[in-house]
Amino acid sequence: MNIHILGGGLLGRLSALALAKQGFQVALHDSGGREGAQSAAYVAAAMLAPMAEAVDATALVLALGRQSLPLWHDIVRTLPEPVFLQQNGSLMVWHGQDAALAQQFERHLQRAHAGQSVWQRWQAADIAAQEPQLGGRFQAAFYLPGEGQLDNRQTLLALAAALDQHGVACHWHSRADAASLQQANGWLLDCRGFGAKTSWNAAAGSRLRGVRGEVARVWAPEVALTRPVRLLHPRYPLYIAPKPNHVFVIGATQIESEDDSPLSVRGGLELFSALYAVHPAFGEARLLETASGLRPTLNHDNPEIRYCPHRRTVAANGLFRHGFMIGPAVADALARLLCLLREQQSPPPQDTVNGLAWQQWPVA
Ligand SMILES: Cc1cc2nc3c(=O)[nH]c(=O)nc-3n(C[C@H](O)[C@H](O)[C@H](O)COP(=O)(O)OP(=O)(O)OC[C@H]3O[C@@H](n4cnc5c(N)ncnc54)[C@H](O)[C@@H]3O)c2cc1C
Structure with a gap:
């Protein structure tokens, strides 16, 4: 199954790697370059702090953070470039x-x-x-x-190198838009972060800001x-x-x-x-x-995964101030959802992976 990922910041890169390892044909499109300078991830301190964040974060975010720490070790171990972890x-x-x-x-x-x-x-x-x-x-x-x-910037670059190694077609400085990718063969995975605000908020449900x-x-x-x-x-x-x-x-x-x-x-x-x-x-x-x-x-401060079988689109967003802390567990949940879609050829029921629920996306 082909997957077009729109948005190659943190979640887009982590998801592309997880999906390529599951045997998907993955193409990644980002309006910025491989260094990721247009992403929130490029600015982040990349602290992995699922205990200290107890002050602000929800129980779900803390749990995803605890799951992600060992996943980061697994990811970094296999990256082709050194990353300070x-x-x-x-x-x-x-x-x-x-x-x-x-x-x-x-x-x-x-x-x-x-x-x-x-x-x-x-x-x-x-x-x-x-x-x-x-x-x-x-x-x-x-x-x-x-x-x-x-180190956030080393991580972004090393993930880009790993994507090349796994045969992901990375289109940096790409002007691809969601509508044209939805016409393409396969599924669209929207990981544009804040860049997805208009389309995310066009559907009923949680609001992105x-x-x-x-x-x-x-x-x-x-x-x-x-x-x-x-x-x-x-x-x-x-x-x-x-x-x-x-x-x-x-x-x-x-x-x-x-x-x-x-x-x-x-x-x-x-x-x-x-x-x-x-x-x-x-x-x-x-x-x-x-x-x-x-x-x-x-608005609920949690990440969320939506999918729309009609448009063959999955969207994930809302990583807020915890993208590095929870990214691997969210990417893992996305990969499992897309594996189910591939195997069943029909939408899975609303379900939960790593405590994170996905739900069918009401078409706007
Ligand atoms: C100041 C600051 C400090 C932070 N510190 C931490 C921290 O210590 N620990 C932590 O866990 N998290 C931290 N974060 C949060 C973390 O950076 C985010 O949660 C994470 O980057 C979100 O990942 P994302 O992939 O959803 O979005 P992003 O990383 O923003 O990636 C989105 C990508 O989509 C691309 N894009 C957008 N629109 C389009 C389009 N139309 N077409 C193509 N591409 C598009 C962008 O170029 C970008 O590369 C911090 C964030 C900030 C701003």
Whole structure:
């Protein structure tokens, strides 16, 4: 069976690889290049944080995140180019005056991960021993051992190389549109993220919107962190994700806006004030880049899969701020749905894979 994938950002690439491994003939079309610079994935910090996200994320998203961590290891192991994938836990820190936030955060952890020991409370001496440059700066922290991170840009490029290797026809800078691909032989898989807003919202059901996020990349040769650090803060919650070669991704604002213009002064002040408060050595860091992107978000904050047998179209969207965290499990669910369609030649009943439901798409 032929599959045309429209949108080769994160989910499009992961799905193309999963489908090619299942023996589908896959073609991928993206309006941008193989480096993925037009995708939200290109801007992302690529934190894999299914424990810390308990504060904001739904139970489904947390579960998909837990499933995806081992899948990432399997994927990265087989990629033809090296990708920085770290699973060394993450650290939540806070200033003394924000102790109430830490209590609240611990309640979120207890609620979301009841009965599981997914976090440890570190005292000042533990922080100094495990993350020496933060020694003396914080009196307590939560350590979340299961969490990890990727290098997003290496991942996008290595996935593109893997697609070439698996015989996926990648059409970068492609002007293909959904209507013409729906005429083609086979099925269309729509993975355009925010780019699918008009067609997604043309059907009844959940609404797709963009949620602006701003990040900065800095080079700080004097700072050494061995894992992502998050600051619990009432106004400027911040994460610092250390990438190879003393590059740090600082993120991210979350603004209800579909404006993807460059970083605002306010966003920069928030990010850099919080960064400096975590460690003043960041004051000497060199600013490499600032960027903004739109997170494709549905009103229930969960990802969703729809299919329309009439148009032979499957659409997946709503990965919001968790695309890296949950992408492999969503791609896995998509591959299983398309395998069922191939085997049965008729639409499967509404069903659930990896806890993620798919449903027949009401034609607009
Ligand atoms: C600032 C920021 C920080 C983030 N940090 C994290 C994080 O730490 N951890 C995490 O898990 N997630 C994070 N995310 C979220 C993650 O990046 C997204 O959830 C993920 O990229 C969504 O994947 P997607 O494939 O649906 O969309 P995208 O990655 O945006 O890909 C969509 C693709 O579709 C293409 N496209 C659009 N329209 C068309 C068209 N008409 N024709 C052809 N191609 C088209 C685009 O060029 C793009 O390549 C972050 C996002 C942002 C913005």
